[in-house]
Amino acid sequence: MSTTDYRSFAEDWERRATVRTRPRRVLENDGKLIYPLCRQPLVLSATFLKHCPQWRDFVLTQSFYRFIHDIVIFETEIVDKTARSIAKNRFSLPLPLACRYDAMTVVVDEDYHALVALDFLQQAVELTGIQPLDLPGRIELSRALPAALAQAPEHLCDAVELIVVAIAENTVTHDVAAFSNDDSVKASVRGLMADHLFDEGRHARFWTQLVRIYWQSASAQDRDSIAGVLPIFLAHYLTNELQKSFDLQLVEHLDIGADIRLALHDEIVALDFPITPQHPMMGNITSFLHHSGMLHTPSVKRALGDYFLVLGRVT
Ligand SMILES: [Fe+2]
Numbered sequence: 001m002s003t004t005d006y007r008s009f010a011e012d013w014e015r016r017a018t019v020r021t022r023p024r025r026v027l028e029n030d031g032k033l034i035y036p037l038c039r040q041p042l043v044l045s046a047t048f049l050k051h052c053p054q055w056r057d058f059v060l061t062q063s064f065y066r067f068i069h070d071i072v073i074f075e076t077e078i079v080d081k082t083a084r085s086i087a088k089n090r091f092s093l094p095l096p097l098a099c100r101y102d103a104m105t106v107v108v109d110e111d112y113h114a115l116v117a118l119d120f121l122q123q124a125v126e127l128t129g130i131q132p133l134d135l136p137g138r139i140e141l142s143r144a145l146p147a148a149l150a151q152a153p154e155h156l157c158d159a160v161e162l163i164v165v166a167i168a169e170n171t172v173t174h175d176v177a178a179f180s181n182d183d184s185v186k187a188s189v190r191g192l193m194a195d196h197l198f199d200e201g202r203h204a205r206f207w208t209q210l211v212r213i214y215w216q217s218a219s220a221q222d223r224d225s226i227a228g229v230l231p232i233f234l235a236h237y238l239t240n241e242l243q244k245s246f247d248l249q250l251v252e253h254l255d256i257g258a259d260i261r262l263a264l265h266d267e268i269v270a271l272d273f274p275i276t277p278q279h280p281m282m283g284n285i286t287s288f289l290h291h292s293g294m295l296h297t298p299s300v301k302r303a304l305g306d307y308f309l310v311l312g313r314v315t
């Protein structure tokens, strides 16, 4: 990787990073929602609305807790790890010092995001009196990243990790955006999301730039090997299985009749989550692949097509 190609984000970070600029946010005790309805379709289902709407706030609060749980895992176990190894020059790809510095700002941001998330978890438990359910200590990436690495040749593992984290950092941006615009949600929660989004825009550009510089220097053979890993990664990354099992776990904790529980259970199991090229996360991923230059490689284009073929084969 050429030092001269790298453009630092250090100045932008000094002036704008939320860890440098934002005061602590306090959860309001008002009538607004703690989590957007559109992010938890269970509470919008006909069975739920007819038979147990009084459980709406419990379901939304637990969904908020799960969102926080996922942020903490994503930030501290996935992005932090990769950014930290770049900062410490432990990455097998040669990286300029300015890039290592920026990687350390990402570590600081992500650990700060995890801290803010835990602050909100603590405040929400205190405000609602609702204790979080036990959640598995993993997110989709906890399986998707190892699955991708298992398919990569040894010498490309760091490159694959870099690309996977770059994809995730480009999709979390969209994920977070859905929160910050919803007027029915508490202002502090929307502020939390807006702050996070603000930092993630810079992160997305950082990771995209790294991948672009790497991709330019990679051999044709290495590019094709990495392209071959993308379908299995996407199939694990975009699955909704964890969301489904969380929703099923939630239904078990509602104090409702057995017939209503069964109806909700059946609705969750039947809920289809079609992943098509029109899927919003696919839009972000395609945009990332375009801006990083990866999409100009024919094998990457083919891999995206192949992805939709392997979907049905992943368990
Ligand atoms: Fe973050």
Ligand SMILES: [Fe+2]
Pocket: 079, 110, 169, 199, 200, 203
């Ligand atoms: Fe990030």
